[in-house]
Amino acid sequence: MTYCVGLRLNRGMVFMSDTRTNAGVDNFSTTRKMFTFHVEGERMITIMTAGNLATTQALISLLEERSKATSDRDPTILRVPSMFQVARLIGSTLREIISESTAEGATSDAGFRATVIVGGQIKGGPPRLFLIYPEGNFIEATDDTPFFQIGETKYGKPILVRRYDPEMSFSEAVKLLLVSFDSTVKANLSVGLPFDLQTYEIDTFRVHKQIRIEQDDPTYQSISTGWGDALRAAFDLLPSYEL
């Protein structure tokens, strides 16, 4: 599995992804699942992927190759005029890769499916955040649903639902994501450190911060330990159920 979250804030966006990839418990390694397409001062696009690694690597490679081709006829992720068109382009590329794998040749029980979160901003438009399905269609984050999760989403959802606030600072949002990721890592072997973190500040069209958070990161360590203690303390304050 995988765990990635994209969060829309009033001041921008925060993206976090884990780096564990596995084909069975005896075959796992570390791989980046967060990718950036960027034209300084004009557009800033962040993509996170979950699912079949062959599919997601092919997706990123195709997007990259096509963005370097000289032909003006094809739309590329660095040229399409809006974030909506970016999502359409990724969706159609993803569908193309999956249908190629599925059409002929060996099939895989695990399937060739992948899911993508893409967020960013292109000059002239607002920042937008999308969740793209393996079928190529997609949905957009709204004020009611201000974040998307892909991969192993369940363990880390309760704290996101309860503590998310669009007015959060970037530091608070990263803390929230670290708690959510920590709960997931503790419950599921298929999600693992290090985490990739990226923040985007509205109307800047460049990376705000980009950090790889390792297991021994002192703030992560104190959040991870502190959260267990804080949970226990919070629990003890609740009334008991008298029988």
Add this chain to the structure above:
Amino acid sequence: MTYCVGLRLNRGMVFMSDTRTNAGVDNFSTTRKMFTFHVEGERMITIMTAGNLATTQALISLLEERSKATSDRDPTILRVPSMFQVARLIGSTLREIISESTAEGATSDAGFRATVIVGGQIKGGPPRLFLIYPEGNFIEATDDTPFFQIGETKYGKPILVRRYDPEMSFSEAVKLLLVSFDSTVKANLSVGLPFDLQTYEIDTFRVHKQIRIEQDDPTYQSISTGWGDALRAAFDLLPSYEL
């Protein structure tokens, strides 16, 4: 879905199950998923079920019918000599029902599978807790894995892992289960109130407490609201991730 948890404590066992059953979001209702087989002073057995409702109802009906049959030749849940034999009996009955459904006739995408938690004590033996798979085989709770969850298990697992303690009182354990169930209910429509609760005190061979916890239960309400507040307070005490 469903959410049921069976918890082994030093002083006994605690069982909790939700009551929502659904076939699609437009067809849901309330049904009991916790059943007791009991011979005063001799044995106390609690069963909780998750999965296809036709399968689980057939399982309970068969166990009940057979326990009332006069023939001495068949083992029944009220006569088998040990909790291990209880688990074997339930496992074989479950396998029999599922294989009958699967062998012929219409098939169902959803499948006919079901999973069962059974716990209890029979005079002369210790209290034991088992998780029975649709295949009819089963595993037992140990000191390392002192509880079982079935159904929609992920949302409510982090707090169980972090706060369970075999020395807990029944009241504390019920509080823990209510927090776990509350997190699940808030995240997944297929789990719903009321909850059925049963506690068993070691070497008593009778029900200790049996309660249906409704939505308007004041302690549940204060735990549900209090937990959200406590989580937020605990979160605010953690260090921020400085960017």
